[in-house]
Amino acid sequence: MELTSILTLFGSFAVLLILSVPISYSIAISTLLTICVSLLFESALMVVTQKMASGLDNFALLAIPFFILSGNIMNRGGIAIRLIELAKVLGARLPGSLFHCNVLANMMFGSISGSAVASSAAMGGIMAPLQKKEGYQPELSAAVNIASCPTGLLIPPSNTLIVYSLVSGGTSIFALFLAGYLPGILMGLGVMLVAGFIATRRKYPKSEKATCKQVLVKTIDAIPSLLLIVIVIGGIIAGIFTATEGSAIAVVYTLILSVFIYKELKLSELPRVILESAVTTAIVLLLIGASSGMSWAMANADVPYLIQDAFTYISDNPIIVLLTINIILLVVGTFMDMTPAVLIFTPIFLPIAVEMGLDPVHFGIMMTFNLCIGICTPPVGSALFVGCSVAKVGIDKVIKTMIPFFFVLFATLMLVTFIPNISLILPKLFLNY
Incomplete structure (x- = not known):
């Protein structure tokens, strides 16, 4: 029965993906078919719906829609351009200064928005014309932008780390947030290197050296944006509020910043921003619910135990096991987006x-870093x-x-x-973890 369930689960899932069925539906349908092996259809349907509902019945998940909304507000509210201006003066004298500006801006904006795709779109859209004007090769500019945009999935606040905390049985979100800083910075520095x-080698130009006044002006202009990290992460670490409450505070803060201070987001645009955030949230939560059902189906078929036995058979050397996990x-x-892969x-x-x-905190960061590389690779790299x-360049040129x-990303991993x-x-230093 176990073998039949495993073949049904992974076989149907693979077939549905090949047929281009959306991954949420592929997960849910393959789970239902697997449970039908041992139960009647009506009972299997009831089990799947119950597991999907229970998978979403978690207070910590409220942080995801709030962080998505705050990220969308920031994307429209003039925060991206201010971070780019700050990054320009910070990396002005480095070879290929606009590359370094792109990476630094991705690290700052990605950490604030918590979205690699939003960061890639916002920073790439602004930087690509500037780099082209300076004679930078378009495919190389795109490669730098793509390779550095996932840094925001490690540098908190990160929705991926929230999902990992949930599915790992309650690993501390505070500890995960702190643990992501150094790996995220290392990823960015690797790309800059x-x-x-x-x-x-290509003798790309350096920017003019920024004066102290320019550095001061751009820093002051960007401080309100950067303060979001201090407020949210500082409040969580200090125990003033939880990660979920911090996400709601992030929405309020970015709304005030974008509408009343920078004045680049009109109140009339808010309904559209909220609708876009609701659609994105629905996609993410459907993935979480469907994956919760699949996790139960795998546990019911003893998949985790069989894989553990297989690893024991392969090797009991931790280095070999970790390398194998990383390769897998x-x-x-x-082939799979980050959220379902984590779940x-x-x-x-x-x-x-x-x-x-x-x-578990170390493993969560390792897993997230690993999957960050995946979103930069075909065929599913968002x-x-x-x-x-x-x-505006072809994928084939950028991949080369x-x-x-x-x-360098693999070496850093x-x-x-x-x-x-x-x-x-950092968790040991600030939380006595």
Whole structure:
């Protein structure tokens, strides 16, 4: 029965994906078919709906729609251009200064908005014409933008880390948020290193050195935007409010900033922004509900235990096991979006990692970093498609250009995987984790 259930689950899921059925429906249908192996259709349907509903019955999930809404408000409210102006003066004298500006802006805007796709669209849309004017190769500009936009999924606040906290059985969101800072910064620095090396070889221009007055003016102009990170993360760490309450505060703060201080978002535009946020939220929550049902179906078919036994059979060396998990997640990330991948594979791999002595916070950052690479790769890489679209270049040209960036991202992933303190030093320092 177990073998039949496993074949039904993964076989039907693969077939539905090949047929281009939306991933939420693919997950839900394959789960229903699997449960039908052991139960009548009516009973199976009831189990699936119950598991989907119970998977969404969690207070922490309220943070996701609020962070999505605050990100959309920021995207329309003039925050992106101010962060780019600040990044320009910070990276002015580096070789290929506009590349470094792009990376720094992605790190700042991505961390505030919590969305790699929004960051790729906003920063790429503004930076691509400037870089083209300065003689930068369009496909290289797109590659830098795409490779650096996922930094915001590690630097908090991050919806992916909230989902991981939920599915991992309550891993501290505070600890996960703090743990994401250094890996996210390392990812950005890795991209800057490659971009700087290429820019030096191609003799791309440096920007004019910014005066102290220019640095001061651009910093002051960007401070209200950057304060959001201080308010939300500082409040969570200090215990003033929870991550969910912090997400609501983020909405209020970005609304005041965009409408009344920067005055670039009109109140008449709010209904459209809220509607777009509601659609995005519905997509994410449908994925979470469907994946909760699939997780139950996998547990019912003893999939996690079978995979654990398989890993034990392959090797009991932690290095080999972690490399194997990373390779599997890298492959999964090329075919599956981050949210369903976290929901489906966390219950499978986390027990193996914990049994080897890995901290759940460290594993969560490792897994998120891994899947960040996936959204930059075909055939399902959302950041890749958006980045190519705003830069108006072909995916085939960008993929060739991105090869050195993939190497440095993988190297950084290995550092995060095998040096736990990169992730854990801040939680230990601020939370006595």
